[in-house]
Amino acid sequence: MQRIRHFILRKRLLIQLILSNVILGLAIVSSLTIFITSKVSGHLKEELTASTDQALEQSYNTASILLNSTYQQFATAYSSLDIQAGFYANEFSAELMGRISNTLTNLTTINPMIHSAYLINSRHQLVFSSLTTMRPYEQFYDQQILQLFESEALQGSIFIPRTTSFVSDTKAFEGNLISVAFMNSKDRTAINGALILNFDQKILQEMIMNGTKKENQSFQSMILNRQGIVISHSNSELINHDFSSQDSFRTILDSDHDEGIIEAQINNEPHRLFYMKSDSLGWIFIGDVNYITLLSKVNDTKNYILLVALIILCIVIIVGLWFTRMIYGPIHSLLTSIKKSANLSNNSPSSEYDLLSDTFSYLDQKLQRLQYEMSSFRDHEKSTLLKQWLTGSWGNETEFIAKLQRNGIDIADQQFQVCMLRLDTFNQLKEKYAAKDIMLLKYAICNIAEEISNPCFNSYCVDADSDQVVIILFKPQGSEDVMEELLRKIQHNIKAYLHIRVSAAIGSHASAMDEVAESLQSAYQASRYRLLIGEESILSYHIEEDRQSLHDQTSGALEKVVTDALKLGDVTKYADALHEYLEHLRAIAIDDALLHLNQLLFTLNRTAKSMASGEQLKNKLDVGYLAQQLYQAVSLDQVMQLLLTLGEEAIEARKAQASQKNMLLIEKIKNHIAASYMDPNLSVDALADVAGLSINYMRKIFKDITAVSLNQYINSIRFEKAKHLLLTTDIPANRIGEMIGMDNTKYFYSSFKKYCGKTPDHFRKSTDLN
Numbered sequence: 001m002q003r004i005r006h007f008i009l010r011k012r013l014l015i016q017l018i019l020s021n022v023i024l025g026l027a028i029v030s031s032l033t034i035f036i037t038s039k040v041s042g043h044l045k046e047e048l049t050a051s052t053d054q055a056l057e058q059s060y061n062t063a064s065i066l067l068n069s070t071y072q073q074f075a076t077a078y079s080s081l082d083i084q085a086g087f088y089a090n091e092f093s094a095e096l097m098g099r100i101s102n103t104l105t106n107l108t109t110i111n112p113m114i115h116s117a118y119l120i121n122s123r124h125q126l127v128f129s130s131l132t133t134m135r136p137y138e139q140f141y142d143q144q145i146l147q148l149f150e151s152e153a154l155q156g157s158i159f160i161p162r163t164t165s166f167v168s169d170t171k172a173f174e175g176n177l178i179s180v181a182f183m184n185s186k187d188r189t190a191i192n193g194a195l196i197l198n199f200d201q202k203i204l205q206e207m208i209m210n211g212t213k214k215e216n217q218s219f220q221s222m223i224l225n226r227q228g229i230v231i232s233h234s235n236s237e238l239i240n241h242d243f244s245s246q247d248s249f250r251t252i253l254d255s256d257h258d259e260g261i262i263e264a265q266i267n268n269e270p271h272r273l274f275y276m277k278s279d280s281l282g283w284i285f286i287g288d289v290n291y292i293t294l295l296s297k298v299n300d301t302k303n304y305i306l307l308v309a310l311i312i313l314c315i316v317i318i319v320g321l322w323f324t325r326m327i328y329g330p331i332h333s334l335l336t337s338i339k340k341s342a343n344l345s346n347n348s349p350s351s352e353y354d355l356l357s358d359t360f361s362y363l364d365q366k367l368q369r370l371q372y373e374m375s376s377f378r379d380h381e382k383s384t385l386l387k388q389w390l391t392g393s394w395g396n397e398t399e400f401i402a403k404l405q406r407n408g409i410d411i412a413d414q415q416f417q418v419c420m421l422r423l424d425t426f427n428q429l430k431e432k433y434a435a436k437d438i439m440l441l442k443y444a445i446c447n448i449a450e451e452i453s454n455p456c457f458n459s460y461c462v463d464a465d466s467d468q469v470v471i472i473l474f475k476p477q478g479s480e481d482v483m484e485e486l487l488r489k490i491q492h493n494i495k496a497y498l499h500i501r502v503s504a505a506i507g508s509h510a511s512a513m514d515e516v517a518e519s520l521q522s523a524y525q526a527s528r529y530r531l532l533i534g535e536e537s538i539l540s541y542h543i544e545e546d547r548q549s550l551h552d553q554t555s556g557a558l559e560k561v562v563t564d565a566l567k568l569g570d571v572t573k574y575a576d577a578l579h580e581y582l583e584h585l586r587a588i589a590i591d592d593a594l595l596h597l598n599q600l601l602f603t604l605n606r607t608a609k610s611m612a613s614g615e616q617l618k619n620k621l622d623v624g625y626l627a628q629q630l631y632q633a634v635s636l637d638q639v640m641q642l643l644l645t646l647g648e649e650a651i652e653a654r655k656a657q658a659s660q661k662n663m664l665l666i667e668k669i670k671n672h673i674a675a676s677y678m679d680p681n682l683s684v685d686a687l688a689d690v691a692g693l694s695i696n697y698m699r700k701i702f703k704d705i706t707a708v709s710l711n712q713y714i715n716s717i718r719f720e721k722a723k724h725l726l727l728t729t730d731i732p733a734n735r736i737g738e739m740i741g742m743d744n745t746k747y748f749y750s751s752f753k754k755y756c757g758k759t760p761d762h763f764r765k766s767t768d769l770n
Contacts, residue, residue, distance in 0.1 A: 018321070022317060025313060025317060028316070029309050029313045029316060030309075033305060033306060033309040036305050037302050037305050037306075049272070049289060053274055053287060055221050057276070059221060059232075059285050060276050060278060063223070063278065063285075064278060064280065066113065066207065067281060068280065070111055070199075071180060073107070073110070074107070074180060074182065074195070074197050075182065077106075077107055077195070078182045080103060082099045082100050082102075082103045083100070083195060085099075085100070086100045086119045086121060086128055087119075087121060087192050088192070097128070097133070097134050100128050100134075101128060101133065104117040104118070104119060104128060104130040105117075105130045107130065108130045112203060113207065114197055114200070115173075115177060115198045115199060115200040115203075116131050116197075116198045117129070117130045117195075117198070118130075118196040119194075119196075120145075120146070120194045120195075120196065121192070121193045122149075123192060123193070125137045127140045127146070129141075131169065131171070132169050141166040141167060141168045142166050142168075143166075144162060144164045144166075145164075145179065145196060148179075149194055149196075152191075160178065160179045160181070161177075161178050161201065161229075161231060162177055162178075162179060163176050163240070164177060175201065176201035176202065176239075177198045177199060177200065178199040178204065179199075180196065180197045180199070181194050181195070181196045182195040182196075201231070204232075205231075205232040219234075219287070219289055219290070220233070220234045220235065220288040220290075221233075221234050221285075221286070221288070222238070222285075222286050222288070223283050223285055224253075224283065224284045224286060225282060225283055226253065226282055227244060228242055228243045228244025228245075228250070229241070230242075230243060231283060248262060248264035248265075248266060248273060252275050252284060252286065258276065258277050258279075259275060259276040260274075260275060261273070261275075262275070269290060269291070270290075270292065271288055271289065271290055272288070272291065273287070274289075275287075338355060338359050381403075382407045382408075382409070382460075383462055383463070385403055385404055385407060385409070386409075386460055386462040387462060387464075388400070389472075389513065389516055389517075390462070390464075390470060390516060391517060391520075392516075392517035397514075411474075411513055414474045415474070415476050415477060415509065415510065415511050415512075416472055416474060416510040416513070416515075416516050416519065417472075417475055417483070417506070417507060417508075417510060417519060418471070418472055418473070418507040418510070418516060418520045419470070419471040419473065419483070419487065419505065419506050419523060420464075420468055420469070420504070420505045420507070420520070420523040420524060420526075420527050421445060421449065421468070421469040421470075421471065421490070421494075421502045421503070421504055422467050422468055422469075422502060422503050422505070422527050422634075423442075423467040423500060423501075424500075424501040424502060424530070424535040424536065424634050425500060425501055426467035427632050427634075429441070429500070439463065441500065442463045442469055443463065444497075444498055445469050445494055445500070445502070446469060447461075448490060448493050448494055449469070449471050450471075452486060452490050452493065453471065453473060453490070456486060457473045457475040457486075458473075459471055459472065459473050460472045468524075468527075469502075470520065472516065477511070480506070480540070483506060484506075487504040487506070490504065491504060491536060491538075495536075501536050502536070503527065503536060503634075504527075504538045504539070505523045505524070505526040505527035505530075505538075505539040505540075505541075506523060506526065506538070506540045506541060507520055507522040507526070508522040508523075508541050522541040525541065525544065525590075526539040526540060526541045526543050526544075528590045529544075529590050530634055530635065531590065531593070531633065531634065531635060531636065531639075532586045532636060534637070535635050547588055547589040548587045548588055549588055549592065550585065550592060550596060554584070555584075555596055558577070558580065558581045559600055561577045562574065562581055562600070562604070563603060563604065563607050564577075565577045566607055566611070566647045566651070567611065569651045569654065569655070571647070571648055571651060574644070574651075575644055578643055578644060578647075579640065581600065585597070585636065600643070601627070601630055601643070602623065604643060604646055604647065605623060605626060607650070608647070608649075608650035611653070626642075626646070629642050662701045662704075662705060663705065665691050665693065666701065666702055666705050666706065669687055669691055669698070669702065669710075670713075672690050673687070673713065673714055673717055677714065677717045677718050677721065677740060678739055680741045680742070680743050684698070684699070684710055684711065687710065715751065715755065716755075718742065719740075719752060719756065721739075721740050722737070722740050722748075722752060722760065723756070723763070725739065725740075726763055726764045727764070727767055733745075733749070733760035736760065737760075748760070
């Protein structure tokens with residue numbers, strides 16, 4: 001036991017591998033077996049149940065279609081001239097009898113289900129048949145149908161099943177027929193005769209029950225009439241049997257539902273009965289599923305699946321052992337080498353797993369420490385050297401070149417060109433991310449730039465200040481098209497992988513290492529034109545060539561158009577004027593454009609302050625705040641939005657102040673009217689003097705705010721006061737008119753009636769009566 005325990009401890013990794021493979025195989029096989037068995041058994045039961053319902057519905061639909069269509073054909077033949085002549089003719093010539101016989105024969109030949117057709121003439125007691133010639137009642141071969149006709153059993157019925165036997169013209173028949181009768185009557189009282197079709201029940205059964213098999217013991221399909229007699233059955237031996245005495249079928253016969261499902265015991269076995277009732281046929285369609293035979297097939301399937309699962313399990317075990325040998329062989333060799341090594345501590349682990357774990361942990365820590373030290377030192381030193389090179393502050397040239405070479409940068413016999421990437425969304429990134437996160441993003445940008453550039457030119461990328469990333473390309477003069485294509489690829493990949501938009505600028509060519517700083521300066525100067533050209537642009541140091549100038553006269557005129565539109569409060573004109581002004585700036589030098597933009601900003605700020613005052617605009621119109629926003633803009637579109645927002649806020653503030661001022665004026669006018677309504681000289685002109693406004697403007701703002709005209713308001717005040725005096729005093733009406741400022745009694749009466757619908761006296765009297 002001690003040796004076994006020692007083996008288990010020493011070979012724990014091997015045992016774990018073997019057990020893991022075995023357990024995994026068992027789990028897979030067990031899960032697969034349970035899953036497949038449950039799925040297959042469930043599906044089999046569902047499919048057989050669905051096939052029962054489908055077969056039953058097929059029988060139901062087939063019977064309805066066949067019998068109802070035949071019934072319609074029968075009704076059409078009933079109205080033909082020959083058939084009607086068979087009912088009403090007093091004499092029957094050979095020609096007429098031939099036509100009647102042909103019509104009946106045609107009814108039987110066009111439909112294979114029809115065995116024979118009769119026409120009964122009760123007035124002359126004659127019977128026409130498709131099987132024989134015309135016969136009187138006493139000589140007719142099918143006496144059963146005549147008895148049904150005489151007993152009026154055919155009246156009110158559509159399909160009448162019957163069992164009969166007869167001989168017609170030496171042809172014997174014995175079997176089941178289903179008869180359909182069309183009665184011919186006069187005034188719905190006297191029966192003149194009937195047209196009868198006889199269906200061969202055997203042929204009808206074969207057509208209706210097509211698709212079911214006698215040997216299918218798990219599913220049976222049948223048709224019963226209302227009395228419980230079997231009309232049709234998958235097993236033809238059960239036709240005409242009486243099932244009404246069985247409890248399950250009696251439940252179906254007594255049910256008031258047109259269809260349903262019953263779980264029942266038949267011959268001590270569980271069955272599922274699905275039934276559908278046809279009122280038009282008088283039949284019940286029943287599907288019977290025997291669960292015993294159904295589950296026997298499922299159990300056979302389960303046993304088969306378990307056998308397959310056992311075979312798969314054996315295969316899994318064999319394959320697991322083979323893979324274990326393949327995996328453990330190299331590990332065993334590695335363990336042997338590790339044990340021979342003297343690099344580990346004296347406290348060697350007790351198991352192979354612990355030995356491997358400790359060894360790899362030790363090596364991993366050592367490797368990470370070495371990589372971190374080397375990477376940190378080299379990356380920091382290389383970055384510092386590149387920044388010194390770009391700024392021209394390297395000191396001794398020979399020593400500096402040697403430092404570059406130690407860091408893998410060989411500049412001997414090389415020419416250079418500097419490109420600059422600027423982050424268009426740098427301000428948004430500063431708000432969203434911390435400084436360390438932005439450094440990581442710029443590091444990723446450097447990796448993308450170097451990966452795309454190196455296949456064409458040897459390149460080095462360095463993180464510069466704020467929104468800048470600088471690329472130094474080792475390349476001869478020329479190849480400007482190639483450089484632009486490289487920069488476009490860099491832009492595309494940065495946007496695709498980092499979701500950051502960048503603009504790119506190309507500096508001048510440097511034929512020696514001391515000209516690199518000048519190339520950087522020219523690239524930076526070109527990148528400033530991003531403001532005029534737009535985001536995601538590629539700018540060359542040639543962009544400053546052929547720049548136009550904007551004359552002060554032109555600038556002043558454009559600026560005046562902008563400020564005038566702002567003063568008018570027309571946002572559309574203001575936006576159009578701003579757009580035109582900014583479009584003129586696109587063609588000039590960047591320094592001149594910045595100068596004009598600052599001048600426009602100060603002018604608009606001054607204009608906005610003159611339009612509106614108050615705390616609501618105090619912070620937004622701060623010159624320092626606006627200048628900072630202008631400095632952070634990276635395109636004229638952002639400048640446009642800044643200035644447009646400034647103007648819109650100033651216009652809205654002025655409107656708000658004007659509205660507040662107008663409200664105060666309206667309140668002043670209302671107070672004056674309330675105090676002076678009894679003055680006959682109170683007029684719109686007098687109120688305009690009180691408010692200090694023009695008459696038309698006063699009328700306009702009064703109606704805009706109160707929704708009524710000024711004259712209507714004065715009259716409402718006066719007449720409401722008159723109504724109060726009429727109701728509360730005995731002062732004469734003409735005197736009340738004088739008291740509210742209306743000296744003309746006639747005018748007072750007419751105006752009061754127009755306002756109240758009644759004269760003053762009538763108003764007073766009607767109110768007293770109420």
